[in-house]
Amino acid sequence: MNISISLPDGSIREFPSGISGAEIASSISEGLARVALAIEVDGVIQDLSRPINQSASVKILTWNDQGGKSTFWHSSAHVMAEALEALHPGVKFGIGPPIENGFYYDVDLGDRAFGEDDLQELENKMKELAKKDSRYSRREVSKDEAMRYFTEKNDPYKLELISELADGTITFYEQGNFTDLCRGPHIPHTGFIKAIKLLNVAGAYWRGNEKNKMLTRIYGITFPKQKELDEYLHMLEEAKKRDHRKLGKELDLFTFSEKVGMGLPLWLPKGTILRERLEQFMRRAQVKAGYDPVVTPHIGSKALYVTSGHYEKYGKDSFQPIHTPDENEEFLLKPMNCPHHCEIYRSRPRSYKDLPIRLAEFGTVYRYEQSGELHGLTRVRGFTQDDAHIFCRPDQVKDEFIKVIDLVLHVFKSLGFENYTAQVSLRDPDNKEKYIGADDLWDRAEREIQEAADERGLKTVAVKGEAAFYGPKLDFMVRDALGRSWQLGTIQVDYQLPQRFELEYVGSDNQRHRPVMIHRAPFGSLERFVAVLIEHCGGNFPLWLSPEQITVLPISERFNDYAHEVLNTLKVLDIRGFVDARDEKIGRKIRDAEVKKIPYMLIVGEKEAAARQVSVRQHGKGDVGSLPLDEFIHQFRMAAATPDN
């Protein structure tokens, strides 16, 4: 009996039933067969060796396919497990999946500490095992047999996994001396794995639960060619150069002090300029969008947060209350601005005609993040949100939400963020006690967010369990230089706080109604935004943000006067810069300015002073020629304009 196999190019071929993926690959070309790693059959990836018994559309997967890569890495995790077992008999295995770049395996090594030194040994063992070209063989086993095998092996983690599987769906994979509970699929044999690098060791809770035992997680990556590994490692090195913590130090943007306290950034003068430029940009955009700026204090009485519900939720894990001579008085450092803004709303009666009211504040807040969580500027304990709260009628929610999306997109576009993902963060339906508020309000808010995003044509990913405890969110996620994802902009619909604060407005029916609240922060926080911006542009900021836009470089001491004259002319026009009057040769001054990533270098000597010109050199581009100072100013101001609001 024959079956029809349709290939990605649209062609359909007849094969006898039971043909394997490997055989199909061979029939297409020997070259393809040599690099084939797995096969996708009607969208499901499986081993090349498995027979195909019915007509299907298939795709042979190679290293160039994401599915091929993940199969390759998954198989590599098994080689690592085999090596671990060879070196450390009795090791117990958790799970070992492929990830975006490489793979890991969670293992329990008992009391034995596994450090960086052990990695090299393990890596060598893996190379040795990979060279054996061991085939991966798949075997279907009964639940009983599976339980027996791992009981004998004394691996409680695998037993736990098996206990949750249905009989008849369990498969083992075996290569060399290693057998693992595994759904597969795998590559044909270990010989494909030519280049191996174990990257790091970390702790990870079994099944991601803090209450479970912590296992040792070993991360690695493998490639079919050594050259590709070398390129990958080089890429990692390059990415590290963009790390905002490194550039923040090199460019004098921010620092931390053990004495001030961990996670509390100190903004240096240059970083402050950057930050203030961004603030001004946002202020203008918000004025245009109908926001009213407000200012509120950095502390609030405990009662404020009891009302908001934040005290109950975070009180014991936060900075503790500030006490006063009056022992009945307690204040909290504000961890968010919403309660203060609610009180502003409440300060007088509101009419439906007043709505929406949009209160905006660059509010500095303090949150006691777990010590191990702190990370440069992206996760800190004191930070400033570009916060605003929109109080509107229920019928205005969607429209307001869409306006906020437009504002966020405007910000991202102005700063060149193109690779963001829009995530609709929903409640975890299996864990409702984490959240406050009635089901129907949640359903409504979740629906409205999705509708607003759809209406603006946003491609969204819905993620359950990521909502705030009081409502669902639309989050804009951007990756840092090393591929870690951070949340920047956020928009949240909230039906809870208006209720808790008993916010009201008088409708056209002369009845009292409850407004809806939208929390939003397009940057998220200035700290995190600056961090991601630094990595995004590698420290080469857009001209309008650059802390130092120009530097004037006199050829020798004799032209210092003219250099200062040039600088003064520029300063009057709010152009930021300085004269490098050091007793150094021009080559040196240029080098230093290039290293500091200053966008424009104005070189002045005999000729320039005589003709009132400047010789312009652009960062990364080199000499772009001389021109009259007036002409330079004109061109510069065009180039340095703040993005149009």
Place this chain on the structure above:
RNA sequence: GCCGAGAUAGCUCAGCGGUAGAGCAACGGUUUCGUAAACCGUAGGUCGUGGGUUCAAAUCCCAUUCUCGGCUCCA
């Protein structure tokens, strides 16, 4: 908070039981220079902090603070 790694001059790092080192930066001098590093010299550290072992500790041990990689968390 948990697992692992680390902390030496302003910065980047070497030294890993026998009286603290380099490069760059800083400071002084020479030089006055045309598009990515002039030359000579000087100064700078109780080796994160506190204990312990030792004739002797940057080096070994314990504790602690902070940093880094993950995990958990993220109002």
